[in-house]
Amino acid sequence: MLKVIRECLGFTQEQFAEHLAIDTTTLQGWESGRRPLMAISTGAYLSLRHSLLRFGAQPRLLAQLDMALEADRFVGYVLSAKAEQPAAVDHPLASWVITRPFTDLVAWPFTTTAPSGLAGAIRTTGRRGPVATAPALLPDERAHFFKHLKSVAEGADVDRVDGMLLRRQAHYVASFDDSDDTADWLTAMQRTEERRMSRGHEWTPSWAVVRSGAHSLARLGDREGLQHFIRTNLADEVCEIANLNYWAYWLGEINEPQLNDTFMIELKPDTWHGTELLRHLIGKLYSTNPYADVVAHTLWALVMLRPSTLDPRTADDLKEATTRVLEEATVSPQSQRELEAIIYALRMIHRG
Template identity: 80%
Template sequence: MTGGRGNGDHAREGRISGYALKIIRESAGLTQERFAERMAVDITTIQGWESGRRPLMAISTGAYLSLRHALLRLGAQFRLLMQLDMALEADRFVGYVLSAKADNPSAVDHPLASWVITRPFTDLVAWPFTATVPSGLAGATRMTGRRGPVATAPSLLPDERAHFFTHLRAATENADADRVDGMLLRRQAHYVAGFDDGDDTPDWLATMQRAEERRTRRADQWTPSWAVLRSGAHSLARFGDREALQHFIRTRLAEEVCEIANLNYWAYWLGEVSEPQSADTFMVELDPHAWRGTELLRHLVGKLYSTNPYVDVVAHTLWALVMLRPSTLDPHTADDLRQAATRTLEEDTVSVQSQRELEAIIYALRMIHRG
């Protein structure tokens, strides 16, 4: 597949939502046979949905709602059904990319130029490439008498993978840097392209990061390019280049406007900001007191460990959050944070700046406890 399927075929994609459906069915303790019986359909229909051969996106809205209601009655958790809805969105995106031209993508109706994607969506899109179960589905699977070898994640064929990442690289490189939606496409295509495990991916990411550094000359301002640099630094850290992320923290998070942008983005990424955003400008337009911060704090505390490739930005964001919103600290979370910060300092693997920030956190916790 070198030219895509042809535009208009998005509804033919169903691998991600199909695999999500399989996990949700298994979480309710249902075999395919039992589920087919309760749905009053042939077992081949269930198999077709779960394999993606009969995409859920292609069934009617009424049929899909009946499927969701049946799963809820049969014991599926509502939070998992929300993941199924998002999996359909992920399939629509994958279908769009596979249907589009690989090396000359149009930005006019590109999904990555229309909304700021979230962690649940990104986890689902990355699933076929990383084989990592999305956070919203992790821990939900229960074995139900499987026979023979079973796939552990949805997958794309080699030519589909090549087309997918070629398209995203072209979208990154050709996005209109003079438009807000063009820069949103540039940032998000850049980030998703970072899930390619090809040998040349780290070099491509580094080249794009250097180009964005040249575009963003002033470190004391927030611009859409700042957001691209932030995502690029995270992608490079995933490949083991922690210096890129440390450099971003040192040079691009020194001013209050950028600090607030980082916090607002984290809150949106993790769902504390529930309203969908259409442009990265929300990072500087949103009042940071519009979200609580408790979920963000708990997430960051859970990610504060030395082997996390993003540990430096986790430490810095924790420091900024505690300084800005100490009210988010309940006694239990404060104790967990103190232990995680102390352990990370003892392991002596983070940057000098992260060490100072973790020490400041421990000191602040001590003062709060005394008060």
């Protein structure tokens, strides 16, 4: 992240080090990971942050830098823990509901996909110095990382809310491993959690685990599992609100950190606006998106719940995306019906 900020400011490593009044080797160590930035004192980090702001760094990138330290702390925790140690109550994944910026940063070394918060900030040319194009872990570190996550997911205390949070989030982050073994493990875990739910139409912590699992499997190519989840586990009003609340939190419309998954049913949906969620979902409504069906369903639920979020431009964009996906006819029959209902709702709004 520090390298991204430096390159956005147009500095070479030598120039940047001079402006920060540090040795070039120190900067190179920070950027390459040989010297963890999180190891410096809080005062030194705040001084660095203020300097970056003074140089003209974008506030959104500074926010990403802050979150990158949190991601580094998490990765460091996992790598220093025993691969098969019992799930601990103080595990980072049991302490808060992780967000999209955090998850994108954690996934970066494994998927090589730049975080969404860095859109337009990555430079593809002009690099100088021994700096990789993305964070990287050694093969044995990657193996240890995913082995640990699988172990804590399996060993989490299913009788505790924080245990189920740990189970869900370890299960989800483990899905960034693209090996066949992990795909098989994810499928087996999903079946186990589906059996744990006493009744599929009611919200429980297991519901949240199954929701995340269905998304993970969809990313790996199993779209039918996600369609099954929508049909059987989003047919209840409470679960529908839970799904919307989670999307709003994931995308930053709910700013307050949440400590466990029960916020999905405890939070009133009128505490967030929905504009950012609507725009995000419209941008993700395309047939090749592995999450296309849940995007269509969530759009339908959001439009039905809060039609006031549809300003004229957004309504036009929604109509265009919805019409295109309907013409391509690659989503499930339920998604097609829900998209048709959106078109009808747009017509009624326009008439009104």
